[in-house]
Amino acid sequence: MLRNLPPKWDLEADVVSIGSGGGGLCAAITAHDHGVSALVLERSDQVGGVTAYSMGEVWIPGNHLAATSDIKDSADSGFRYIKRLSMGYGDDVSILNQAVHGPVALKYFEDKIGLKMCVIRNLPDYYYPHHSDSLAEGRYLEVLPFPAEILGDWQHKTRVSPHVPYALTHEDIFDNGGLANMINWDYSIMSERLAKDERCAGPGLAAYFVKGVLDRSIPMHTGVHVQELVVDGARVVGVRATRGGKDFYVKANRGVVIAVSSYERNAGYAKTLGHQLNPVSMVMPSIDGAHLRLAGQAGARIARVPDVTMLGFHVPGEEQEEGVPLWRGALPFLGLPHSITVNRAGKRFSDEAFYRSVYSALDIIDGGTQTHPNFPCWAIFDSQAREKYPFGSVMPGQDLPEGMGAKADSVAELARKIGVDARGLAATITTFNGYCEKGEDPEFHRGTRPWGATMCGDASQKPNANLGPLLKAPFYAVELHRMAGGGIAATGVLADHHCRAIGWDDKPIEGLYVAGNSMARMDNGAIMQSGITNARGMTHGYLAGRHAAGNPSNLLQKEMDRLGL
């Protein structure tokens, strides 16, 4: 039994949230609204966490906003969708817990903090129409633009994202041709929103939660690095933190909520807990596994689900504010027409328009040679792609910055420059171009998934939004780097259905909660569906806040009884 009580406490609240993304802020808000005090400790100098870095999609089956748009859906259907796609790696009750509480948490924050969301029209589930419980639209939600000026002093202390065009909604983007067609976007809207600092996407979502905290006068302390939990026997009762090099102690009368995202900035953790070899990361350097160190101290158990390694690239000259190189995710660009992704043999190995396909193939090991046949890999595209589409922050029509990739007047020369088998690459392009003529990819079925066509394709490209031949010199290659999941990780802290951390004895650890990406993904197992992560953060915060305030939700038990689980 650990007992490391300090001589005195410097701060005190009933519920102490570590981390200021959706999970931590929602826990503080919910706890406050259920009659107890709360405060938030944030390690960096800005609040909003990885939530603010995201596209802001919130994926909630059976939500009331879809219902008001006459879209038929239910939490039960969402449960079945995730349960099947989890491939048995999740936990059925955990999946159900998210399914039944996701819509409730959404309604709660709409009612309590003025969260304003809407259905993202025409954005299908990943596995639509291939799964009987998938929908063409209705489960993806996003915020209405948030006027950040009303945050007052916190306006510029609330994080925004270097990764997303956060002055535009999905609707703004889709209505003008989608992500691929930046050339056709309505920039007058973007201009007006930026002038008024109206935030959409992840920055908007985070800003709503920050406003909820500010409206309740819940203290948010930035620049606070929590070093360890304070434990009194079997119960977590507070934390020791440092600020400006000095220790201070925060007492948590009812609970500590750890919501600090994942561990991907810790290369050792990424390798041993996620089997990711030296991944680059798009998130802030503080996402380094603090939840594991903190919860581990109290004996919390961890769990791992199958996960993928993503791909990213760096545009020379770009940095994050912390002075580290800025890495951008390759997801939106690999499936664009006139582009393919190949391995060192010059061969395609996946449906580039569906990142689950690409990334699942990435870390396959060839047991005969003990190699990764599909890594390293390169994005290959021609000048048509360069003229029409962005590649990260490199705008259509711009040349690649020096050092970002290779450029050649022929495929053979390009292959030689990057060290890829030239005959293999030439044959692959010839074959791929033939597929483009027919509009069908019999090898990997690229372009057959509506989600991939919407998010990673060009709607104006007929007959297939993801297929266009590589014909026009010069040709380009960008080497892709292994990238961690943007806060989504294979391993996290195991928790019960009130988000209490679980020990190795399978019993909850009193006074210790986890939320969002810090929690093991037993509620989705082997599947990831964009928007789940933000939904998890909101829902976990809601559940943890209620339980810590002494008013736990009993909805899960009712649903289990109804379903006979």
Place this chain on the structure above:
Amino acid sequence: MIEAEKSIVIDDAIDSVWDYVQDIRKWANLFPGCRECTVIDEHNSRWSIKVGAGGLVKTVNVLVHVDQWDGPERVSFSYKLETEPVVGSGFYIASRKGTHATEITLKVCVEGGGSMAPMWEAMSKPLLPQLAKTFAGKLKAEIEACAGASASQVAVVTETPSVFAAMGRWLRNLWRAVFGSSKPVDDLIKEGRLP
């Protein structure tokens, strides 16, 4: 092409105003985030600027060309971003408004190029008037402060932006508009991550 214009009266003689604005190296030193300024010749210089915009810090190289040094009444200039298809131009005009007063007018134009020209120009539209207004106000304050207290000149120079400081803000805002991210440039500067 997007353009904006702003006029303001400075409480100092036109020659004193000219003393300040005629040295491009002085302007370079004032430019926020300017890591390096290579003066190529009397008319050309290359500015390497670390533009901070919240989540993103980007090194931008700008080629500045002074088309005409025609002091103390007029300076015309043009500029070009090295890796982004954006060019611009402008002029500075000064006229006497008495022995110790000078009216200055700044006009700045931005022109996006290539297929994304609408994006660059749309983003510039709300920002340029702010640029012109800020420039005029800051230049007035700086010159008047220099004239009033030579002893405090160093402090004034380091704390008060000039036309290029205003351009810096415009670049930051433009970058933020296009590629996302927020504002804590000031925070970065305070923390020593940006000059």
